């Protein structure tokens with residue numbers, strides 16, 4: 315072999331050998347994750363300083379079992395007792411597609427730097443938009459996370475609904491949006507990034523199910539306008555991150571029509587419920603939104619990060635970063651779908667569409683329907699188990715696969731219950747038999763689960779309830 319270190323590092327035969335060995339190792343790991351032995355943890359938790367020291371030392375050991383170590387020291391989302399944050403166990407075929415796109419490294423800022431990546435992205439967007447209920451006028455693109463998708467959508471809202479051309483002239487008047495007080499913090503952050511300040515986010519109070527009280531939209535809108543704010547958009551949550559609550563999108567759509575406001579749906583987690591006949595009703599009205607953000611990595615079985623930003627009118631997406639006035643009127647740019655950087659934040663971009671395309675080509679949307687239905691049913695099953703259990707309190711009946719609850723000790727005052735549940739969650743993390751998270755709602759600490767693994771069973775859920783206080 316050559317002495318050139320770069321030639322050696324790029325050697326195709328080395329890639330072949332290590333690649334085959336790696337696939338074997340990953341396949342074994344996947345099999346043992348899916349039907350784990352009783353002592354196989356979901357997470358082998360270590361303190362940050364320990365992990366840091368470990369990896370610092372490993373750096374000096376060229377023959378360290380790198381793959382093994384990283385598998386062992388990572389969260390195992392393929393374990394049926396992983397029920398924590400909203401992350402899919404990715405389909406193996408999507409991970410393989412990721413390997414292909416990583417090696418190709420097509421940057422996609424302009425069409426020729428990713429022909430297949432750009433075209434597959436469009437096919438994915440159009441196919442999924444139709445499946446969600448949009449007409450064939452809809453379009454959009456993929457971007458890097460729900461956070462960025464929401465910001466991009468709100469920039470589009472501003473381009474279309476602000477009374478002045480902020481992009482050219484800068485801000486002239488204070489703008490605002492309406493959103494539920496339970497919305498993901500990134501909506502608040504987006505408004506502040508745009509310079510709207512705290513008063514630019516009008517928080518609409520929620521009902522007992524933590525959904526927006528849409529009957530208050532009118533008075534909140536009037537109050538903001540009277541205070542000198544120009545309201546240009548309403549953001550619906552489908553669903554909220556903390557509690558999995560769905561806003562009434564039909565009511566928001568009606569309200570937006572009345573005042574010609576931009577209607578954006580943060581469907582990062584819950585928009586895929588539209589793909590399930592059993593749960594579609596939760597997102598009724600989604601197709602009336604001007605824009606919808608939806609993560610593929612939360613409910614649609616892809617690796618992170620892949621987020622779609624859909625526009626009801628695909629042409630609307632070109633105004634977001636328009637550099638010149640009357641961009642759309644010129645007719646020139648409206649079909650420039652193949653140069654994605656015109657509409658996205660990113661310049662260089664992941665070939666994310668190819669991973670989704672691979673799933674669609676292999677399984678069609680029906681696999682997603684099966685998955686979404688299954689994990690939402692499991693959410694309902696878990697929610698019932700908790701409701702029937704005398705030692706646990708259910709926050710609200712599950713509307714999808716997110717379930718919040720807490721362990722009760724009847725003799726404890728409320729503040730001690732918070733500490734108690736925090737301790738249970740911490741112990742669970744350290745022991746690693748299950749993985750769940752926690753959230754705070756109304757000053758109470760709740761244990762929070764997202765049932766994201768389709769192979770989690772009702773027995774796993776019963777086992778969690780039995781294990782928690784033991």
Ligand SMILES: *Cc1c(COP(=O)(O)O)cnc(C)c1O
Pocket residue numbers: 400458459460461462498500551552553554555580581582583609619621
């Ligand atoms: C997860 C989530 C986000 C953030 O999405 P990322 O892909 O993590 O950036 C935004 N909104 C809601 C409702 C979410 O659940």
